[in-house]
Amino acid sequence: MERNTEEVKFLYFTSGIIDELALFNQVFGDKAKMLETQIVTNIEDFDDELRKDPADVILIDHTASFNHSELALIIMQRNGLDIPLILLIDEGSEEEAIGFLSKGVDDYIFLDRPYRLPISVRKIRKKYFFKAEKEVVLQQLREKSSKLQTAQRIAKLGYWEKDMESHDLFWTDEVYRIWGRNKDSYTPTFESFVQSIHPGDKERFLSENDAAVAGLRSMDFEYRIILPDGRIKWVHERGALSFTESGRRVFEGTVQDITEEKLNSQKLVTNESRILGILKSQTNYLIRVDLEGNYSYCNEKFTQDFKWIFSDQNLIGKPALSSVKESSHSQLKDIFYKCLSQPNNVVQAQIEKLQEEGGEKFTIWDFVCLTDAEGTPVEIQGVGIDIMDRVEVEQNLVESNKRYELVTKATSDAIYDWDCLTGEILWSSNYSRLFGYSEDLAPTNIDSWFAKVHPEDAHVYSELTKILEGTTNFWQVEYRYRRSNGNYAHVLEKGTIVRNEAGQAVRMVGAIQDITDRKEAMQKLMRSESRHKGIIQSQTNYVIRIDLEGKYSYCNEKFFQDYAWIYGGNLIGENSLDSVMNYHHDRLAEVSKKCLANPGQVFQVEVDKPGINNTVKTTLWDMIFLAYSSSQKEELQCVGIDITDRVKAEKDNLFQANLLDKIGQAVIATDNEGLITYWNKAATEMYGWSRKEVLGRNILRFTLSSKSREKGKEILDAMKQGRSWSGELFVRRKDGSAFPALITDSPFFDESGKFGGFIGVSSDITERKKANDKMLELNQNLRNYTNELVTANKGLEQFSYIVSHNLRAPVANILGLGELISSGDYSEDLKQQLLQEVISNVKRLDSVITDLNDILQVKVGMSEKKEKVSLEGLVESITLGISRALDQDKIEIRTNFSEVPEFNAPKSYLHSIFSNLISNSIKYRRPGVELVLEVNSRKGNDKTIFEFCDNGMGIDLEKKGNQIFGLYKRFHNHVEGKGMGLFMVKTQVELLGGVINVYSRVNEGTRFVLEFKNEGTQIIEDEKRTAVFPG
Template sequence: MKTLLRILYLEDSSAEENEENCILEKEYNIRKIFFPQEIKNALKAFSPHVVLWDNNARVSPQEVLPTLKISEENILSILPVRNGNLKEVLPLLESLSIQLNSRETSKLEKKPCCELEERYRSIYQTSLDGILVTEPNGTILAANPAACRMLEMTEEEICRAGRSGIVDPEDHRLAYAVSQREKLGKAHTELTFVKKSGVKFPVELTSSVYKDREGNSKTTAIIRDITERKKIEEQLNISHETYRNLFYKSPIPYWIYDRDSLQIVDVNDVALKAYGYSRAEFLDLTIMDLREKEDIPDLQKDLEMISRSTGIVGPGKFNHKKKDGTPLKVEIVGYKVDYENHNCRLVACLDVTEKENFLTRLKEKEARLTAAQEIAKIGYWEWDKSTDTFFLSEMMYQLWGVEKSTFNPSWESIINVIHPEDRNSFQNAQDDLIHEGKENSLEYRVLSPSGEIKWIQEKGRIVSWQGNQPEKVEKTARDITDEKNFIEKLSTSESRYKGIVKSQTNYIIRTDMEGNYTYCNEKFFKDFGWLYSDEEIIGKPSLSSIMEYHHQAVIELVERCILAPGTAFQIEIDKPKKKGGIRTTLWDFVCLLDAKGNPSEIQCAGVDISARVKAEKDLKESRLRYKLITEATSDAIWDWNIESASLFWGNSYKSIFGYDPGEHQTLASWEQLLHPDDRARVTGSLDAAIEGTERKWEANYRFKKKNGDYAYVLDKGIILRDQKGKAYRAVGSIQDITEKKKLEDLLEKANNLSRIGSFDFDLVSNELYWSAMTREIHEVGEDYKPHIDSGIDFYKEGKNRDRIKNAVSRAINENEAFDEELQIVTAKGRELWVRVIGEPVTEYGKCIRISGSFQDIDKIKRAELEVLNAAREKETLLESIGDAFFALAEDWTVTYWNNQAARLLDCPRETILKRNLWEIFPDAVGTAFQKNYEATLKDRQRRHFEAYFEGTAAWYEVNVYPSSEGLSVFFKDITRRKTADVKLRELNKSLKAHTRELVTANKGLEQFSYIVSHNLRSPVANILGLADLLQNSEYPQGVKEKLFGEIFSNVERLDSVITDLNGILQAKVDVKTQKERIDLKLLINEIKSSIKNVIKEEKAEIKCSFGDIHEIVSVKSYLYSIFYNLIINSIKYRKPDVAPVIEISARRKADFIIIAFKDNGLGIDLANKQEQLFTLYKRFHHHIEGKGMGLFMVKTQVQMLGGRITVDSRVNEGTTFTIILKESLIQLEEENETALSISGN
């Protein structure tokens, strides 16, 4: 199953499919873009989390960002891919996928408030983004550690600075963001912040408004430092502009046509110039208009083939025509593109007319040359000593008797072609040529696989030097076998006819008709007598001195001789040498007749032909080949006669730069074409080379073309000197490297983006070179000169430094390349991860230099390490987590079972692995476990549930996740938690009740304190004042008695107040009384009975409507007092001359019982008396006797029962008191019974 992670892959269109591509397609929701025209369609209804950007892709992130719909929840990540290598990013994608799945999962799960609060606190403290809590006016209340690090301030300093102290005052975006937040409640923008040091940096800010617990508006601001992202965006803008210009400013002709209408829809200037049209004229053409009429049928067939192709088509060569009808030979490559919502193809066409004509002429010349070589039997071969490579002409393969398809030229294979006895002389001749540097000549034999021996005459010379060492050797070879055979025959004839003395340097033998020796000369005995132990040759078989593999050939030749007496037959025979090896000899066999004309003997004359003749190179053929190479090369060849000051140019001078070869025949005229900024440097280096001893000269510079443009060129030359070392001639070539230079510049930019540098360590000069990027990574200046020892010292001491030392040592001593990821400590003390790749360069098997690349991979490596740590944690998670875990295949086979699962379900791993789950746990079939597992397997959605399993008599919390193989199940035993939950609910309810009691008690205490300070103070003060007066004995007795009367009156008032307060305190104490079930009708009847005289006297009517509420659980004394006071109040405050009617009703709503007392009395002015309604000693009808305690006691007792009371009243219309009580006791008892049954207690 694919993960939730959505990926947009900006892929290189030329990249090949690999295993990592298949993983992306299988595991992730991915869309690919190859060309800019595909962006719009690819991003329809698609919002990616990640953008993968191949550094070779035609589309950059900058081109797709404006089209992307990026939400605030999904933060876009851009990951670079180097040269299609997805291995580096797959771990990052897996990590991002896990984070995304976790985030999406957390949205679905309900977490307890305390856990969420802890999580938010953790996020606040550990977030990498800065988080600020502020007032809407900009006052900062709090800042997390990330914000402090970002701003380089403490939290106190940030709060003191406020919003205006951390935002750049010149940033006008702030005002707009604040207005948006006021309007929408949130804002998202980019601002410029200022650090404590004064450094400004860009941030991405997300701010929203929320209400705190007191209902006050607060704001949160999440800030992210986007300095690096801004740098990348700036680089992407530059890259985007560069790639956009590739089409219009490319030196290659490009045009685009609609695949349906064949209409040309766009074209670059180079194509317009090549075809001779204006832009408007060209865009009015179809691709049919560029072809000749007779080519249209072939074009239509090609278009049918192209319509079935989805990739690159070509290259192919076709005949086009210009506007004036001139034929144009072009080489075309086509690419499928979407252009302005049209199905199109991008066509690159190169004018190869001149190239084709040139190749035709070259082939004709090459054919003539080959024919001449075949007629003369002359071959040519050359050896490039600097690269140890060989070139052989077709005739050379024939001369050496080898097949071109199987023969791989090398010194070893060439030596093997040479006859064994001529190999030493052949090798010595080559050594002499290299060491002495003079032309030489040599004759040698070659032995073909068929056994044929040829004589070759070879001449050789050195044509180029590298310093004092030969660089290239060329040779000509000629078949002289016929000449040698003639000489050999002549020698044999002379030995036969001019006497035995002349032939002593050759071998002379005779054999009888049975093949036994009858004669041998001294030369033969000297070379082959050792074969016979008695040193007697006469009478011994002649085959005994011949190698066995030549026996049959000799026998057949003798038979031919017998059939043709007097005729000489020639044969080459191998014979053994005394000290080992083979001696090759050439023999003439002649059959001699006796006097009767019958064959009597075989006479043989032979010669040792093991010695080789050195070959002499054919200078004429060498010059011819040089001329052909000069004409064939694409470089501009030049030849400068220093003594005559004349300068000669090859034909390519015109095709490359537009000048006729005869235009610039002096060095001064050439100098005028150099770019002014390069002229002094180039002429100075040339003068120094001529005056010095160098044999080579090389320079890069800008050269002015005929059309006025400057081309980047590479100029190489060889300087010829006389015996005194004076330069008399220089020959070389100029190569146009403009395109190469552009590509190098692009490569340098790409390397800078990827932070890739280079290095080169020359072991000969012991010099170490670092590129600018390599110095930047090491954080050293441009003038820093690295050395191999100082360079290694940058690597972190310990295993990192040891590894690079060992890698360099192996490269030097064993020619072993290396690719290491190591840590360095920069010149500024920063630790960085780098990737260093080194490739040894060898010469004659010895390492002479090490070249390579140096890349900053610190961010990537640190991300990899985080992923690896996560992977290690994941690896041990299944066994180390507290949860039990098992995995199921789609057929319910158990594929994994951890130790915790084995313990909780009392089922060992070996019992259940690879077994069907329902066979092992049949009592789970049909339960919530099976139902949830099957549902998850069907709809592939995660499930979380809690269920009781009879098999283990336990409760389990289960999380089920779909996987690519089936299901992953995490579960844990929550039986203790279930039991604890029941107790926790009991404690929670009790705590809430106590809390309400405390709140109520607190409010009562406040009022009680007020009563004590107010109601008691007045009588006590009066008593104290009167007592002071009684102490004055001067008052008459009558006055004193009156004072005593006032004292007693105040004492009675004080006693009344104390009695009332005692009643209030007693009411608060009585709440602890045991609650009981109370029948409401019986309660009303008891109250009616106690006040029946008042009811009768006032003609009061009490109506009751309790519905299905017959009884409630409460404190009876409280409920009696509440009902009694409300009924008495309704009767007491009746309207004059109107019989009081009291309606008492009860109803149930949710978990509450609502009791209403409605009367038709005087009513209360709530507009003015609302706040004093339930206050002690407050009365609202002073014409009626009362103390103002009734309603206070009612409210106090209702609150002590955990309820509340409200009033609705209008003057002269009546009053309604509503009491709301919770059926707490009944509910609690029912919950306890349920919990006990669940827990099994």
């Protein structure tokens, strides 16, 4: 019996040096006292404890001074024990411990990290529990499979299936037994199967088979087969066309050996006919009993069957009750007296008589009282037949009906049988399960059925009427059908119509399948495709396609509106170069060649295009060559934006129909233990294994990568509780390579609510992952690309503004002064003065260029390796350089880095941020007030926070709050500065993934708050929180 999780028994094999009690108290806390721990210090005691009462978990010291692990493993294997085993090791024993993992050790734990023990115990015990549980379930499956095979053998009923595409035949074991074939040496084909049919039945069988395959009617035919040894058997075959879940068309059914039934039926007919002529034929039982109840006559048949009762094998004069089962004695006495009271009237009864080999023999008798000439009763005469064969046939019929009922329950469809003449409809039990109606509320006629059809699908009734009045024998339609809760289900109905000789429909048999999930998925796909087309037409960017002759094959509305005027209103089929300025023809041709040489790769080009009223539009294009299949024309697809007025652009959407067609989803189904029962073609393409290779294999061990298997077990456990799961996992291909997949797993349950398995739909998202790593190049995520492009345009716009705004003045001054110097006749002093002005403006230009270079170098600095930077040391190094100013101006800098003493970042970045903020506070201190600057660090929710607080001049945030971090923005002119410090601080903080905020009041001071998300995760703390025995 398994112990409670908190009542684990440990066997601890140790040197005795370690304080075991302290160790367990440290690891398990208050729950340590609930553990049963047996400690042994030598191999003999270890062996004894294993023999007495094996522990739940074994712990063994495996250190340099105490190394008995090998011997302990040998003892456990010798005793046939399979118990979780964990080694406790020191730093020098890890390599040996790793080697023991392959010999039967489950885990090892460092002695200086004991908190991992509860986690390890939980995982290992869970593994052993599932292992034992799996063995129990597998044994149950084996027993059920054996019982099913036994039932098939008893009923002599086998299942067969024919794939209508490949024409492959599948037989169960019982079919092989019926045909007298060896499964290992005989592969059935349709041709060899037909050859086994008796010549007298072959032509009619082929006719029935052709009609069933054509869908005209179901197969229901009895025929004879010839076995390899020449014997002849009668078989009864039933079959019909159906479709698998993947849409594969199959012809399937059952075949039953009815040889005995056929022979018994023939015997039964013969025996019943003999009842009428028994007096002449004397082949049935004929007896007479005197008024004393003793046999006075027995014919040869009766004597042969019942003489064994008496040692002298003579029945005459012996009691008639001696051949009857005791349970039938009172019945026979009643019949005896009834015959005496009604002479010459026949009384019929079924009598159970004794049988020599044991059990009872079922017989039917006609008894009559014979009289003399005066009407006085003389004897009771009985004529009987042995009906054992008929009883067996009836029992077989009952079993056959039960099998039909089980088959009906096994299918998920609602099966119906409609008598077209009386209007009565009979339903299988699945009708109630599919639609929620109780059996007494199921529709009994065509009108009550039609009342539940959705009003918008009323045409179904008229279509059905046309089919019935016509000559077609097959009916298939989709419509919506109301459930008991008022909701409508999408259903697919298929039916077969039976007609009489006059062609009138007399019966219709069919099945209704719930396809709601499939229908909703199709509607979602259609909506997605509609949105995709709408995105292309509604976007404000240009989208065009050009064939290999350079002519437009497609353009979106935006491009048509801006450039159709060039071609007189029609673009398609026109030369694309006509809408490009002549001086950019060569540039466009060069980029087009690159595209053709590198299909699927994006190339960018800036092109000038004609605008209305002799203007020129500057456009930026992403061009790609789409190499379609041979049935489609190859094209250049181009997505462009008008950058003349810095219009915000959107990325090219490459959701092409051919790409959507190539996206495959793997569909895999399992049983309740995770063994694969279904594997579609897309799964083979994605994972590499064929269907035959994976069926019956464990999906967790077969498809998941090693690092995803634990997660897979958790998902399987959750689905057993009825929860679906969707997310990303790493899976593996047949060649062993791992790749990421987007997976949606949904459980399903049988009618009793028992978990039956799950269906998983997975997609290979490797390319999507790669596309994300490469700045989402040409992927389907239009929104992310638009944000990226907007950000890039803003950066380019800001940089252009900086260049134009800050370079324009010095350049204009230089040009003006240069013209004055070169064109005027000035005195030497004035020329010297003009030259000095030129030099001054050159220095200003150089200063601006240097500043711009510093800004551009900020991002380059991100390549610097991150390191742990001491914040106290950082501030000390900064203040050391300005110590004289601190002393002279009585500046006090207070620091508190107790919560976060170190920070992981490029040291130069952190130094620049701290230095600029400290310098900023010093520069803008209030005159006459001693400056106090506080620099602190603290922890927030998953964040590290720095604060710089001073009592300086402050800033009017209402007026200048949106300019604080702008380039060349200054708010006080009494000190020197460029207005670059805070701009650089904000840039560097954001490059480090942080944010900066400012809080300030005039003449009160300023507080800068920097927030950075923590990089690391508290792994050890997480492990402690998830421990089996939290301490």
